[in-house]
Amino acid sequence: MSLSSRDTVADGPVIRLDAVQKSFSLPNGEVFDAVRSVSLDIAQGDVFGLIGTSGAGKSTLLRLINLLERPDAGRVLVGGRDLTQLSRSELRDMRQNIGMVFQQFNLLQNASVFDNVAFALKIHGKHSRNEIDARVRECLALVGLAEKIDTYPAQLSGGQKQRVAIARALAPRPQVLLCDEPTSALDTETTRALLQTLRDINEKIGVTIVIVTHELSVVELLCRQVAIMEHGRVVERFAVDSASDAPRLSALGRELDALVRRRERDEREAQEAQDAGAARAAEVNYV
Ligand SMILES: Nc1ncnc2c1ncn2[C@@H]1O[C@H](COP(=O)(O)OP(=O)(O)OP(=O)(O)O)[C@@H](O)[C@H]1O
Numbered sequence: 001m002s003l004s005s006r007d008t009v010a011d012g013p014v015i016r017l018d019a020v021q022k023s024f025s026l027p028n029g030e031v032f033d034a035v036r037s038v039s040l041d042i043a044q045g046d047v048f049g050l051i052g053t054s055g056a057g058k059s060t061l062l063r064l065i066n067l068l069e070r071p072d073a074g075r076v077l078v079g080g081r082d083l084t085q086l087s088r089s090e091l092r093d094m095r096q097n098i099g100m101v102f103q104q105f106n107l108l109q110n111a112s113v114f115d116n117v118a119f120a121l122k123i124h125g126k127h128s129r130n131e132i133d134a135r136v137r138e139c140l141a142l143v144g145l146a147e148k149i150d151t152y153p154a155q156l157s158g159g160q161k162q163r164v165a166i167a168r169a170l171a172p173r174p175q176v177l178l179c180d181e182p183t184s185a186l187d188t189e190t191t192r193a194l195l196q197t198l199r200d201i202n203e204k205i206g207v208t209i210v211i212v213t214h215e216l217s218v219v220e221l222l223c224r225q226v227a228i229m230e231h232g233r234v235v236e237r238f239a240v241d242s243a244s245d246a247p248r249l250s251a252l253g254r255e256l257d258a259l260v261r262r263r264e265r266d267e268r269e270a271q272e273a274q275d276a277g278a279a280r281a282a283e284v285n286y287v
Pocket residue numbers: 024025026032034052053054055056057058059060061214
């Protein structure tokens with residue numbers, strides 16, 4: 001069986017947040033509203049970025065999607081099911097449908113790469129040995145680490161560790177992959193390669209990716225849609241693919257547009273230079 005994300009509800013978004021709220025009680029007795037009545041739809045197969053200044057509520061919002069944080073109010077629907085209404089065992093099953101990767105990889109240091117990736121499948125207890133073996137190999141191939149199957153995390157670079165974490169998250173064939181600052185611990189070149197891998201994975205298996213980042217360049221390189229958060233609210237969302245003349249409501253939105261414009265201009269200029277070079281070469285050959 002080939003690796004593919006699960007069948008989805010025919011229409012409607014794969015993730016729907018409906019007026020979700022989350023507050024935290026602070027040690028001084030005050031209550032802090034980290035997420036304030038956020039409603040957001042994310043389409044199946046999308047690559048969706050969540051950006052905002054530090055403390056804007058991005059990670060909390062991401063963690064509401066798999067109920068690592070339970071909302072104080074509002075509904076969280078994934079694949080059409082309201083997670084807030086599920087029993088503990090139903091939620092455990094549902095979490096197989098929502099993979100997650102973290103900034104610090106969170107691998108088991110004393111377990112091999114194979115065992116790290118197999119972990120969620122073994123815990124779930126519903127897969128045969130052969131099935132687990134095949135899935136682990138498929139997922140490691142998907143992240144370009146097939147040959148590292150018998151190594152241990154300590155023998156891997158940061159980028160490789162994050163790839164193992166992605167393979168682990170994908171092993172249960174989730175519909176959704178949540179990524180919380182997955183490249184923050186990586187250098188620029190490793191970040192680029194990892195983002196390309198995430199993009200390839202999205203294209204190959206159609207898994208919906210939601211990524212929290214504070215780096216605009218990550219959104220620009222990876223995402224199709226972005227939502228910008230300020231003080232616990234989503235202030236705007238838009239498609240990242242191409243520069244737009246639509247006025248942006250936030251400074252980050254304007255900065256992101258400027259980045260997209262610069263990339264489009266660079267690509268245009270590179271193409272023009274290439275065309276001019278080809279025309280000159282043709283002239284020389286002709287003469
Ligand atoms: N468990 C908690 N208890 C108390 N306050 C919390 C808790 N978790 C988050 N917060 C607070 O909620 C706010 C939003 O946190 P969150 O981590 O979602 O922000 P963020 O946008 O991801 O920020 P950063 O980019 O710095 O990680 C912050 O002010 C944070 O201190």
